[in-house]
Amino acid sequence: MPGATVSYTNEEPEHKYRIGFPLGFKNGNAYYLNNHVVIQILYDINNAGRYRIMGFEIYPDSISEGECTKKNVDYDHQKIVERRSTVSYTYSVRWKQVNNVNNRWDTFLLSPNPERHLYASINSMIVTIISWSMVGFILFKTRHRRSNSNQNDKDIKVYDDVEDYVGWKLIYRDVFRRPVYGGLLTPLMGTGIQLLVIALGILTALYMGWYHPAEPTLLTRRATALFLLGSFPAGYWSARVYKVFRGKAWVLNSLLTSSIVPSIFLCVLFIISILAWTQQSSLAISFNGWLSLISLDICLAVPLTLLGSYLGERKDRIEYPSRTTQIPRMIPAKRWYQLNFIRQVYIFLVGMFY
Structure with a gap:
């Protein structure tokens, strides 16, 4: 202390x-x-x-x-x-x-004015609820109007892929098309679920008072434990989405889910430890610490991910709410001010002044 x-x-x-x-x-x-x-x-x-x-x-x-x-x-x-x-x-x-x-x-734990934080939190919550209510109402009305239109035209079945739509409706049948790198998207989505488990677990523990943010070592241990426990839902949902993409190698998908992001994290941590070793800092991870991290990843994270993927593979395939066209719609070329380089320059200039 x-x-x-x-x-x-x-x-x-x-x-x-x-x-x-x-x-x-x-x-x-x-x-x-x-x-x-x-x-x-x-x-x-x-x-x-x-x-x-x-x-x-x-x-x-x-x-x-x-x-x-x-x-x-x-x-x-x-x-x-x-x-x-x-x-x-x-x-x-x-x-x-x-x-x-x-x-x-x-x-x-310094809290100079807790009432101010409480009022700010309530204000943010009210604004969020109002915004989501407005968006949900608009989506509900749009969906209801679309359902009524389909009900009126139920005797006329249209199977052609060319429809008279404008705006965002031009690509609504391309939303659920399998992405080009779908085999890479599902492992990253599984890791995102692990990070979501960490965030929810830490926020819940802080709210319940199980530990405080002033304890950095305990917070790190709890985050590591939540990341390992989150391997099961990560493998489950990664396998389910991979099955939606009609993938067959679910074991490979599970191994990628449990190895891509953790491997990158371990490599970055290893580089930081090497720099700490050169400076003879106490922040460097010892050899026993590296053995513990690798053992936890191999003996706990990988089996939990495989178990979740196995259960997710046995579930029925999630069906799309709308039919996907056979021929992808051509996306028009970007204008010069829509290029990524121009956007980055614009963001850099705005960041310099604001």
Whole structure:
């Protein structure tokens, strides 16, 4: 657990914490060095009579001559001078019992104005609901009008692919056409479901208070566990969509689902670890850590993906809601201002000014 500096404000009765502590301060034109810290250890006693460390409060101070104890209120500070000098660093430890602390990471969660965040969340939710309601109403009316038109023309069956449509209706029969790289789309879609499982799991855990964002290591472990557990729904839906594309090699599709994105992630992580090793950083992953990651991927993620793909392959094929034309409609050529390069230049120019 990191040490934190206590800060008090006039707006709130409670104090807040900042990670770390300042190395010095400026008073007028002079600079002073904080060469003394008071470490106040917060502890709690549970019902079983056991002590538990709840936090570390750090109170930095600048004392000349390296004396821990202050003989009076008005004392000299350790001034930073240009000439070469020796600075003595000292510390002292105090103990303080705290009560009514459910989680020791709660003190690091800063919420200066929770009501403002609540109102902003409610406002965003209302705007989202209204927007989705309008879009859903428009789609429902369009679908209802289309159904009535088909009901009136039920005695006249049209099988030709040429219909008098304009606008977006020109391509509505090409929406469910199998993409060119459908065998690559389904594994990426499966990985997207894994990421969705991670996002929903972490948001749910944060809302329920099972762990806090101030615990980075616990958050990483939980995200890894959710990614592994998400292999099952990833393989299931990847196999179902692959079956919609009339694919036959569902085992290969399952292996690609469990290996494409994780392999890229492991390669990037390996490069970062190599750079950390060169700098002798503690962020580098050890050899045992690499063995654990690879073992989890091979022994847990791959079997779960295969199991989900097997169950998805046994399900019936999802039928399209509309008939696809045999001949794809020709997409007109883009104009010069619709080219990707021009769009990137436009986005770059807008980003420079805004």
